[in-house]
Amino acid sequence: MRVKTAAKINLALDVTGKLPNGYHSLESVFQTVGLYDEVDIELTNSGIELSCEVPEMFADSDPIPCDERNIAYKAAKLFFEENSMDCGCRIHIKKGIPSQAGMGGGSTDAAAVLYCLGRMTGKNVSAPEKLGADVPFFLTGGTAYVEGIGEKITPIADYSGRILVIAKGKEGVSTAEAYRNIDSLTAPAHPETHKLVEAINSAPDTAYRYFGNLFEQAVKLPEVDDIKSNMLKYRARRAVMTGSGSAVFGLFIDPAQAVRCVDKLREKDYFAITCETVLESFIII
Incomplete structure (x- = not known):
């Protein structure tokens, strides 16, 4: 299965406090935008293989780990572990979203892996926020008011087409x-x-x-x-x-x-x- 997976911007972003666990509480309006990575995923008998295609203009300044440190790899691992599945997958990511940009390029790849594996197997994961605070938003997309560390997501009116x-x-x-x-x-x-x-x-x-x-x-x-x-x-x-x-x-x-x-x-x-x-x-x- 192959998908294009969108970046996000923060139409507004505020930090409202610091929590006892060291995280910061936020108030934000998230918006998905038409800038995409491509994620290609194929089920296999075992193991997780990850390959990345990174444009030269990104690779110079923004090194992207293409191994078990990549959040997309972690998403597949979490999916198989939580669902007690003994299969594996091959993941190929073609980057169109720059990293270190504040646009959720890694989180959207992780969400795409969860989405594709869910469509292919009929299963899901219970807590995608384990992978990163932005991941749950990408599973819904659109326009949303976001609170907490990013886990409280309230959809608001459609702001697409701008x-x-x-x-x-x-x-x-x-x-x-x-x-x-x-x-x-x-x-x-x-x-x-x-x-x-x-x-x-x-x-x-x-x-x-x-x-x-x-x-x-x-x-x-x-x-x-x-x-x-x-x-x-x-x-x-x-x-x-x-x-x-x-x-x-x-x-x-x-x-x-x-x-x-x-x-x-x-x-x-x-x-x-x-x-x-x-x-x-x-x-x-």
């Missing part, structure tokens, strides 16, 4: 370092996540006013600032970093302006694409 430019520079962001920086912020300006949810549900054309990301105050990357500046120059309604970085998305009304923005960002040697917000994580191919 035109985006997504871009990323060479710099990556360590999630651990980003959270350490969050902890040291004094009097940060928090995104208005609840107002964003209200706007998406009742007045979606105004929702962009409430896009925001607390991590922009904690992660200072010149490339992020430059990408945002270029997006706004080409008439993006709003430009915001996603996740703990370092990808940036801009919301556009005019598709032609979005294309011109992508061309300009690519001239500056950034990864850049135009796509849309989408309703579902998986496309069977």
